[in-house]
Amino acid sequence: MKRKVYNEVIYDEQTPLLNVPELVDNKTSNTVCFKSKAKDMEPINLPTERVPDWQNKAVELFGEMLDKYKGLRLFMDSCVRCGSCSDKCHYFLGTGDPKNMPVSRQELMRSVYRKYFTMQGKIFKNSKDCVAFDDNILKDWFTYFYQCSECRRCCVFCPQGIDTAEVTMAAREIMARLGVGTKYVTEVVHKVYTTGNNLGIWAPAWIDNCKFLEEELIEETGLKIPLPVDVNGAEVLLVPPSADNFVNTNTMLGYAKMFYAAGVSWTTSTFCNEGGNFGMFLNYHNYKTINNRILKAARDLNVKYILWGECGHAWRAGYMTRTLSGSMDFLTVKYPKHVCQFTNEMIKKGAFKLDKTANDHLKVTYHDPCNVARATTGMLEPPRDIIRATCNNFKEMHPDTTREKTFCCGGGGGMLADELMSMRMAGSKPRCMAVKATGANYLATPCAICKANFGESLKFWDTGAVVGGVHDLLSNALILNH
Amino acid sequence: MNILNIAIYFSVLLFLITVFSKIIKIIKAPLHLRWELYPVPHEKGKAHYGGSRLEEVDWWTKPMQHDVLGDWKIMLPEIIFLKAVWEHNKSLWWGTFPFHFALYMLFTNVVLCIIAALMNLGGNTVLNQTGGFDTLMYWLIQYIVWVGSALGVLGAVKLFSSRLFVPGLRKFSAASHYFNIILIGGIYLTAFIWSVTDISFMNNLIGIYTGLITLNSIPELPFIAYLDVWLIVLFLAYLPFTHMTHFFVKYFTYHKIRWEDSPNVSGSKMQAEISSLLNQPVSWSAPHIGADGRKTWVAIASAAPEKIKK
Known part of the structure; x- marks a missing residue:
């Protein structure tokens, strides 16, 4: 068995860290979010039920978005289906459902795009590649675009620079405006306006x-x-x-x-x-x-x-x-x-007195939240600097799983819903395997959703680690003046 | 002029007009939402570890360090060698690299053939092979056709079989992918057969370009050559309407979306552009947005949802 060593940890190449699973068609097709309720949709300015003539409305909205969102049009036009992204999604790696390959997820939208907005769709109306917007495709959209955490990992690996997150966001936008949302997300948005x-x-x-x-x-x-x-x-x-x-x-x-x-x-x-x-x-x-x-x-x-x-x-x-x-x-x-x-x-100004030994009981590793690392501002070092300043035992995870290549926790993108627990655990597998390999007992991460999902998944995957924040470590190490 | 001449002019024109109109449409589309994906290779001192200048405290007070070669260090290996496919889907690379590299070679040959045709018109035909530049051109064109078309055929066969037999790839391969491979593979194959079977190959090839430049009919060709040229005509007219437009779209997805990290700072052109977008009247069709064609984005998005206001 081929092995490689990183940070004194030996990785079997056959460990389930990044292995491509066997393909199982429709494996997660029944793992579907609960539908939104009128009591949540109405106050957040969304239709409470499917709007009349929703099929044509969807196409009209799609057309509007193609004109307004430069990225969406480019992403619809340029995929060559080279497969570079296919094994990069944590949900695909965790489940093996081919529709969780980013390319297939995009294809759910691109096939509709081809039907209504391309020459191919006009000439080959009944082609398998050109799909009419109907109940079946809407069901697939609702299922699989809510099995994407918009983490942008696949985009890092795409030779064409296609961002599945934006495709997912566009699909969700269209669905929302048709009156199709998930209970969890709409409930949360509603709560923000009220509380x-x-x-x-x-x-x-x-x-x-x-x-x-x-x-x-x-x-x-x-x-x-x-x-x-x-x-x-x-x-x-x-x-x-x-x-x-x-x-x-x-x-x-x-x-x-x-x-x-x-x-x-x-x-x-x-x-x-x-x-x-x-x-x-x-x-x-x-x-x-x-x-x-x-x-x-x-x-x-x-x-x-x-x-x-x-x-x-x-x-x-x-x-x-x-x-x-x-x-x-x-x-x-x-x-x-x-x-x-x-x-x-x-810390760099010397404003704090810190006692690193206060965290000596912890073997710390750091999880880059997708949205703090690659997806926004590339903020990789400041949280690490805080950890280094407050802990003696800090070990990085495998480099294929950190920084811009970091894995989603499995619960991002509005997927922290209870009914998606199996997806959340499956999607968390690549990250949890990497945590386990370090032998850490504390996973630091500056993200509440990561903390919520890891709270369950670190136990589920038997990593022996608990999750906490970066400022939790600072809190332990700070020496305060009386 | 014969019908083939007209078809060639038509396909080239259609290609150019469609591609340029698409480029203009992309350029004129509203500014993309400001979220670059890291690492951004032109961020000096940051790109190598994936970070960004936004990690810095008060980054807006510091000058933006730009590595002018940063983007090229990524893009050149990507364009020439398809590096990302090599790294992330190696088995496909063995097909897609020769397939694409052959296209680059044959495009280079188009340029060389135009030069050769112009030399021909100037009375210095490469067919003379006097041992100087003309001989160099002659054999360069000849070898590029042989090597390029042979590489292309091998690439097409490998790509086609990968899409057909690798389960993960077959899942998301569409009929258009197979058609495109057959079409381009057909161009390579007919070019190769023509170049090795036609004893007047170079004469005919340069003759086509000379005829096209002088608006005269192209010479009588063997059947395989006609087949090759007609396939190229079809390819040029068809390409701009397919996902093969990725050859120019990629510029925008990388440079205007993925790596576009120009900061939205106070008083900048970008801030003005964003302000004008925020102040556009909203005409979206969904009734819940509450757009009446007069209210702006800012007005609509700043208003509390109806129910809450009550």
């Missing part, structure tokens, strides 16, 4: 959680370290994933300690206490509308700048703020900034 965050935490509960965490900090450090809410005139507006307030509280404690040690005033907003933007997984309209809320919160609270918390797709949307929502010129820092950049800057 300000994805988890549906109402303002009093958010404030209460912050008070609870402050008490935790007093107990742990003996210090009154604040977790401020709705403070007008604070220097920083932090837009964390709401899960940090409710589930990944060690990360929230890490932020609080970090700001305290840095002497920077900060606040969260009960109007917009969510960096995550599930509009990105649904349609552009909600994507923009949700993003605008962050700027509104910043204006209302008169902060100097905004920091995005540890959340992958929040950062992908956040980084786009100047494009999605226009100018940020009313702020002192006019560009989006990530909390890891800020913390790293402070």
Whole structure:
């Protein structure tokens, strides 16, 4: 058996790290999201049921999008089906369903494109390559475009530069505007408009959680370290994933300690206490509308700048703020900034006293969230720098699975739904195998969705590791002045 | 002029007009959403490890370091040797590389043949082979046809059989793929047979170009040569309507989408362009958007959803 060594870890080439599975037709065709409910669709400006004449409407919408989205038209026109992407998708590697090969996933849309928008479709109307938009194809769209986490890994390997994520987004946009959405995604978007965050935490509960965490900090450090809410005139507006307030509280404690040690005033907003933007997984309209809320919160609270918390797709949307929502010129820092950049800057300035031995019980490895690494801003080193500054035992995973080649956790792109649990576990397999191979007992990652999925999948794949944030490590290592 | 002349002019014109109109359409399409994919090879000091200047604190205050050769270091091996297919689907590369390299060789030959035809018109025909430049041209053209068409045939056979027999590849191969391989493979095959069976091959080949340049009829050709030229006519007229347009689309997918990382900074041309896009009236057809043809994107996206407002 061929073996290779990386970072003192021996990899069998036959381990299930990147092996191409056997093809099983339609293996995941029954793993389908629950359909959206009218109570969630109506408030987010989407049709509550399939619009009349939906087949023709879909073609009309498709045509509109081809004219508006440069990328979509190019991606429809240029695939040569060379197969370079076919074994790069974590869902395909985890399931073996050929429709989870990125090329096949795109083909679900491209076959419709050929039918209505190409010469081929006009001449060979009944060709197998040209598919009419009907119930069957809509079912496949609903199934397989919601089995894509929009992680953009396949695009890294595509010789033509085709981005399946954008194809998926376009398909979801069309479906949403026809009145076809998933319960999980539309419910989350609805919650943002009503409560300000994805988890549906109402303002009093958010404030209460912050008070609870402050008490935790007093107990742990003996210090009154604040977790401020709705403070007008604070220097920083932090837009964390709401899960940090409710589930990944060690990360929230890490932020609080970090700001305290840095002497920077900060606040969260009960109007917009969510960096995550599930509009990105649904349609552009909600994507923009949700993003605008962050700027509104910043204006209302008169902060100097905004920091995005540890959340992958929040950062992908956040980084786009100047494009999605226009100018940020009313702020002192006019560009989006990530909390890891800020913390790293402070560490490099020598603002913190750190005791790395506080994390000696941990063997740490780092998972690049797709949206922080390749898909937005290429932010690879700042989180690693923080880990190096706070831990003695840090080991990278196999290079075929990190940085721009990182694997999705398996739960991104609006796929964290309970009914997709089997897909989530299957999609998480390549990453979990790489974690297992390092022997790490702590998987650090600055992404709430990754944390949520790894919370299950690291156990499912028997890795022996637990997942946590980057600021959790900082929290352990920070020495605070009394 | 005979019908073949007219068909050649028509196919070349159709090819050029269609390709250029598609390029113009792509250029005129609205700005692509600002999300480049990392690594971006022209980011100096960053591309080698996949990172970006956006990792830097306050990156907007620092000058953008541009590696002018960065993109080319990736694109040249990609264009010439199809490096990404070599790295990510090696078994297909053994077919697709000779298949494409043969196209490059035969395109080079078109340029050489035009030069030879012009020399011919200037009274210095390469057919004389006086031992100088004309001889070099003569054998260059001859060898490129032999090697290029033979490579092309081998590539076409390998590609066709891979698409047919490799289960993973067959899954997503369409009828048009097989047709394209047969068409282009047919061009290579007929070119090869013509070049090795026609004793006046070079005379005929240069004669075609001379006839086309001078608007005169092309010479009488053997059947296999007619077949080759007609296949090329069909190929040129057909290509711009297929996914084979990837030969120019790829420029845009890489340079205008995947690696387009020009920052949207205050006061920049890009900011002005984005602002004008955000201020466009929305005319989308879905009723839930609430577009009336007058409201702008900003107005619509900034408004809270109807239900919440109530």
